[in-house]
Amino acid sequence: MSGVHDVDVSFRTGSARITYDEKVISEETIRDAVRDRNVSIQDDPDTTTDEVSTRSELRREAVFVGLTLFGMVTGLLTGWLSGPPLLMWAGYGVAYVFGGWYGLKGAIETLRHRAVDIDLLMIVAAVGALSIGAPFEGAMLLFLFSLSNTLQHYAIGRSRRAIKSLIEMRPDEAQVLRDGEEVTVPIDDVVVGDVFVVRPGDRIPLDGVVTSGEGTVDQASLTGESVPVPKESGDEVFGGTINESGSLEIEVTRQAHESAISRLIDMVENAQSEKAPTQRLIDRLEQPYVLGVFALTIAAIGLPLALGSEFTSTFYRAMTLMVAASPCAVIISRPRRSSRQSPPAADRASCSRAANTWRRQRTSTRSPSTRRGRSREAIHS
Numbered sequence: 001m002s003g004v005h006d007v008d009v010s011f012r013t014g015s016a017r018i019t020y021d022e023k024v025i026s027e028e029t030i031r032d033a034v035r036d037r038n039v040s041i042q043d044d045p046d047t048t049t050d051e052v053s054t055r056s057e058l059r060r061e062a063v064f065v066g067l068t069l070f071g072m073v074t075g076l077l078t079g080w081l082s083g084p085p086l087l088m089w090a091g092y093g094v095a096y097v098f099g100g101w102y103g104l105k106g107a108i109e110t111l112r113h114r115a116v117d118i119d120l121l122m123i124v125a126a127v128g129a130l131s132i133g134a135p136f137e138g139a140m141l142l143f144l145f146s147l148s149n150t151l152q153h154y155a156i157g158r159s160r161r162a163i164k165s166l167i168e169m170r171p172d173e174a175q176v177l178r179d180g181e182e183v184t185v186p187i188d189d190v191v192v193g194d195v196f197v198v199r200p201g202d203r204i205p206l207d208g209v210v211t212s213g214e215g216t217v218d219q220a221s222l223t224g225e226s227v228p229v230p231k232e233s234g235d236e237v238f239g240g241t242i243n244e245s246g247s248l249e250i251e252v253t254r255q256a257h258e259s260a261i262s263r264l265i266d267m268v269e270n271a272q273s274e275k276a277p278t279q280r281l282i283d284r285l286e287q288p289y290v291l292g293v294f295a296l297t298i299a300a301i302g303l304p305l306a307l308g309s310e311f312t313s314t315f316y317r318a319m320t321l322m323v324a325a326s327p328c329a330v331i332i333s334r335p336r337r338s339s340r341q342s343p344p345a346a347d348r349a350s351c352s353r354a355a356n357t358w359r360r361q362r363t364s365t366r367s368p369s370t371r372r373g374r375s376r377e378a379i380h381s
Helices: 027-036 047-080 085-112 118-131 135-168 260-273 277-306 311-325 328-339 345-361
Strands: 004-010 015-020 173-178 181-186 195-198 208-212 215-218 229-231 242-245 248-252 374-379
Touching: 015 027, 047 085, 047 135, 085 118, 085 135, 118 135, 118 277, 118 311, 135 260, 135 311, 277 311
Parallel strands: none
Antiparallel strands: 004 015, 015 374, 173 181, 173 195, 195 248, 208 248, 215 229, 215 242
16 A cells, blocks of 8 residues: 555564554555454454453364364264264264364455465365265364364464563553652653652562662563572663562663563564464465465366266366365464464563563663654554
8 A cells, every 4th residue: 555664463462563654644544444354453452351252262163173073073983883874964064064164264255355275275175075975084174174273373362461461561650759759650751860769569660770779679570580689779670570679769761662671572572473484485385385286176177077087086086186185284283383482482482582682682772763654553353
């Protein structure tokens, strides 16, 4: 879109940051464009309600996976034991309906945007397996597919909760000294040079230097140090850490958006949203691969028929080819790649990488670079 400079989407945090020129394009135009893609926008989301809704949806997906497994096993055992055909087909019917529910919705949505993806390939392959009398193979495809998506959503939810826990480490207010009296001030209104007071058990709201008092500070949330660090006049302290003993008066050296905890949150969000090279390659090849499988399947039907082969055997071979080409290993590996960056990995690996980077940048006196244009963040449910 003309006037849009940059779009940064993080599916893990459920957010999108759009940088644009307000002289060229309006905010409402961008909002309309986002809504046209069936994405909801929440300016001030109720995190509690959103979390409850997400967990409810995840439970529903888990139930669907369980029903898919139940239907698949019922159909298989009934066939093996020569049970009633009606029961066998009822079992496979349950597996197909619940296993393909979310995949079919996703495939339809993708087709609306004139594209194809793995969702569509898995659904068509399952139907193809059913059409050649192999309902169990189709049900197995759908089970693996639905299980993978559920595990992936679970991993993403854990990552979001990890980032939320980091955000909660940052206090909203500070006890600032004004004319010798303590005044409660939002941290966004505190400027460099202000002095605030921190008592034992309080979380330090901003980065600064101790000007008066002695105590110990638990910095494990930022540096991983297991032992509280003694602090006295002249020592540096960081926002988000906990003052364990002694009252401290601290002079602010960085504003809220430049504090160590704010930079750590940004680094963790970036670490969570980054894709592994293998995942980027899979995403790039997904649509060409699906189109290639469809083209190969059509060729496997059309060419033999043109040469006079029988339709039934030709169709059977083509459907077998498509089922065999369904990338089950790729599908089931998605949540494994996602979980690498989710808790405990998000709490340990991502935070550790961010903290190490932050330590290397601590001596830097340069303020974070800013981009021209307005930046807006919308939380998508």
